[in-house]
Amino acid sequence: MTAFRAIVLEHFRHPRNRGPLDDATASAEGANPLCGDRIRVQVRVADGTIDDARFTADACAICIASASVLTEHVRGMRVSDAAQVDARWIHESLEGEPPAGRVKCSTLPLDTLRRALYVSGSAII
Amino acid sequence: MTDGLIDQSEPLLSNEPSVALATLVAATGSTSKKVGTKMIVGESGRLIGGVTIGGCVDAQVVEAADALLEAGGRRVLSISLDDDEAWEIGLTCGGTVDVLIERVNVHDIVDPVAAAHVAARASLARGESAVIATPLDGESAALVVSEGGARHGTLGESAVDAMATTIATDVLVNGSRIAPIDHAGTSRQYFFDRQSPPTTVVIVGAGQIAMSLTRMARELDMRTIVVDGRERYATRDRFPDADEIRVGMPSEIVASIAPSKRVAVVLIAHDYKYELPVLRALLRSTVGYVGMLGSRKRGDAVRALLREEGFTDAELARIHTPIGLDIGGKSPPEVAVSILAELVAVRSGKRA
Numbered sequence: 001m002t003a004f005r006a007i008v009l010e011h012f013r014h015p016r017n018r019g020p021l022d023d024a025t026a027s028a029e030g031a032n033p034l035c036g037d038r039i040r041v042q043v044r045v046a047d048g049t050i051d052d053a054r055f056t057a058d059a060c061a062i063c064i065a066s067a068s069v070l071t072e073h074v075r076g077m078r079v080s081d082a083a084q085v086d087a088r089w090i091h092e093s094l095e096g097e098p099p100a101g102r103v104k105c106s107t108l109p110l111d112t113l114r115r116a117l118y119v120s121g122s123a124i125i
Numbered sequence: 126m127t128d129g130l131i132d133q134s135e136p137l138l139s140n141e142p143s144v145a146l147a148t149l150v151a152a153t154g155s156t157s158k159k160v161g162t163k164m165i166v167g168e169s170g171r172l173i174g175g176v177t178i179g180g181c182v183d184a185q186v187v188e189a190a191d192a193l194l195e196a197g198g199r200r201v202l203s204i205s206l207d208d209d210e211a212w213e214i215g216l217t218c219g220g221t222v223d224v225l226i227e228r229v230n231v232h233d234i235v236d237p238v239a240a241a242h243v244a245a246r247a248s249l250a251r252g253e254s255a256v257i258a259t260p261l262d263g264e265s266a267a268l269v270v271s272e273g274g275a276r277h278g279t280l281g282e283s284a285v286d287a288m289a290t291t292i293a294t295d296v297l298v299n300g301s302r303i304a305p306i307d308h309a310g311t312s313r314q315y316f317f318d319r320q321s322p323p324t325t326v327v328i329v330g331a332g333q334i335a336m337s338l339t340r341m342a343r344e345l346d347m348r349t350i351v352v353d354g355r356e357r358y359a360t361r362d363r364f365p366d367a368d369e370i371r372v373g374m375p376s377e378i379v380a381s382i383a384p385s386k387r388v389a390v391v392l393i394a395h396d397y398k399y400e401l402p403v404l405r406a407l408l409r410s411t412v413g414y415v416g417m418l419g420s421r422k423r424g425d426a427v428r429a430l431l432r433e434e435g436f437t438d439a440e441l442a443r444i445h446t447p448i449g450l451d452i453g454g455k456s457p458p459e460v461a462v463s464i465l466a467e468l469v470a471v472r473s474g475k476r477a
Contacts, residue, residue: 013433029374031354037398038354038374058354058374058402 004096011065016072018064021054028119030112032104037063041071041112050074050082053113060105062098067109069093079117085110129163129174130249130320131231131242138231141167145190146238147202147226149176150261150316151303154206154220159473161301161318166190176224182206190226199227201261225261225316237278241267244277245320252385254321256293261303261314272297280315284308293317323348324387324413324472328367329375329403330394331358334418337461338391339367345465352378354399376402380410389414389468391448393460400427408440414471416448416464 021027024042031038037059044052053071057064070090074082087107091097098106131146132138145166152160158177165173166187175183182204189202202224230236234243241257248255253272258280260266268286269277270293280286285308292304296317305312324347328335331353339349343366350369353359359372371378376399379390390407392400395418404427407415417424424446431441449463450470470476 013430031356033355033357035398036354036358036394036396040374056374056377058376058399060396060398063398 002096004094004098007094008061008065011068012061015064015068017054017068017075018056019054020056021052024052024054026116026119028112028116030108030115032063032108035060035105037105037108039063039067039109039112041067041109041116043074043113043116045079045117048079050077050079055109057109059108060102062094062102062105063108065094066090066106070109070113074113083114083117085113129161130246131165131229131239132246133232133239133243135173137171137173138165138167141169141171141231143168143194143228143230145194145226146229147176147186147190147224148316148318149222150201150225151223152220159301161320164190166194168194177222182222186224186226189224193226193228197228199225199262199265201225225259227259227265237265237267241269241278244269244271248272248275249320249322252322252383252387254297254319256296256301257318257320258289258293258315259318261316263313268293270294270297280306282308289315289317322387324389324468325350325382326468327352327379327382327388327390329353329379329390329392329399330396330418331355331360331363331370332393332395333457334393334460334464336363337458338393338464339364341458341461341465342366345469347465347468350382353394374402375399376406379403380406384410384412386411386413388412389471390416391464391468392417393448393464395419397427401430404431404444405434408436408443414445414468415443416445416467418448418460419446421447 021042023044025045027042029040039055039057039059041055043050053074055067055071057067090106090110147164149160149162162176163174164176176186177183185204204222206220229238231239234240245255245257248271255269255271258268266280267278268280268289270290280289285306288306296319301317301319303314303316305314326342326347327350328338329352331351335351342349348368351359351364351367352371352375354375356372359370364370390412392403400417428441450466452463454460454463
């Protein structure tokens with residue numbers, strides 16, 4: 001088994017930060033329109049820092065693993081720094097790139113986090 | 126008339142001031158329809174429904190109904206199935222059916238039966254079962270007892286209403302039947318007719334099987350709710366017969382639907398991304414049926430994952446997979462028939 005696959009499966013079986021964030025200050029929902037992945041990313045931002053980040057998803061293993069590592073990473077991070085996290089960081093964290101055609105599964109949580117930060121104005125510092 | 130009750134808004138009844146309502150109140154031997162089944166015979170000759178599938182038997186009911194529409198009143202018609210007519214139509218098992226036939230002024234709100242059917246329909250619309258109690262002889266009267274405790278109408282005496290309410294509470298659980306009520310030195314027979322809201326089929330996955338399911342479920346008096354995370358799939362164009370189409374996080378949508386034994390959830394997305402979260406939301410709820418498309422091997426794998434998360438064997442045993450009765454079909458409409466056959470079996474108590 002490749003490292004990528006092992007990491008994805010571990011996060012899929014034991015996702016970090018899964019579940020609603022009751023006192024979120026920003027939230028966004030994203031979907032992959034054809035495969036059907038759906039995710040909601042919620043953050044609580046105070047003084048320009050992401051105090052907490054959680055996600056809720058009906059999604060595939062790659063998407064859930066990506067959301068798991070991403071929310072772990074951005075907790076405690078300045079919003080301006082979190083806005084710089086990119087797909088390359090996600091793939092490095094998962095120790096590999098998804099197969100062709102599944103890249104969107106891995107980037108959906110990131111796109112959704114960015115929308116949550118931008119739509120709420122949190123990222124405009 | 127999708128649930129057997131008189132529906133004043135039914136186009137076929139709009140020009141029928143009076144009808145004869147025939148209700149199968151008792152049956153012995155081999156009959157094809159359940160007690161409570163109804164047929165409406167209009168003054169114009171219109172027929173809606175049928176108390177049996179045997180043409181000769183229904184013909185006798187229609188004949189009696191025509192006569193009653195002229196003369197008025199009500200009667201119980203007992204028909205033996207163990208006679209020449211039964212042989213002619215292949216009903217060789219014998220038995221009898223008793224059919225209550227009564228004239229109903231459909232649009233008259235003081236007609237006890239018409240008013241009872243309005244009250245019962247209101248109860249069903251609230252998602253509650255209801256029992257209509259009516260005497261088998263004498264003057265027309267009706268009392269409706271709803272699952273939530275509401276009562277409408279009267280059988281003439283408050284003491285009789287009270288005894289009927291007690292029986293109706295049992296009928297709500299155990300089904301329609303005739304029961305006697307003794308009062309003031311006389312015993313009178315009443316028919317207690319249980320009416321239940323339709324099964325709601327929640328279909329997760331807006332693919333081709335779902336399209337067939339929504340078309341066919343309507344014929345079986347089942348409501349359908351199509352659920353998917355994909356706007357492009359769950360569209361009204363694709364599902365003209367669905368009662369509801371809901372797009373969003375499937376597990377959250379399913380969890381938001383009030384659970385009851387009359388809710389069946391059919392997982393046909395064939396994708397673990399929906400199956401696992403929806404099953405997590407369902408296995409500890411009180412929905413009446415949970416089925417999942419897929420092989421036995423795949424079903425075992427899904428159960429194994431959920432067992433790791435703490436679901437018990439009893440909870441996991443609720444998942445019907447492979448879904449449907451094995452009729453050997455592969456095409457989407459054939460799979461839909463198989464799923465609906467299993468839902469009918471569950472509804473009629475033939476399958477847990």
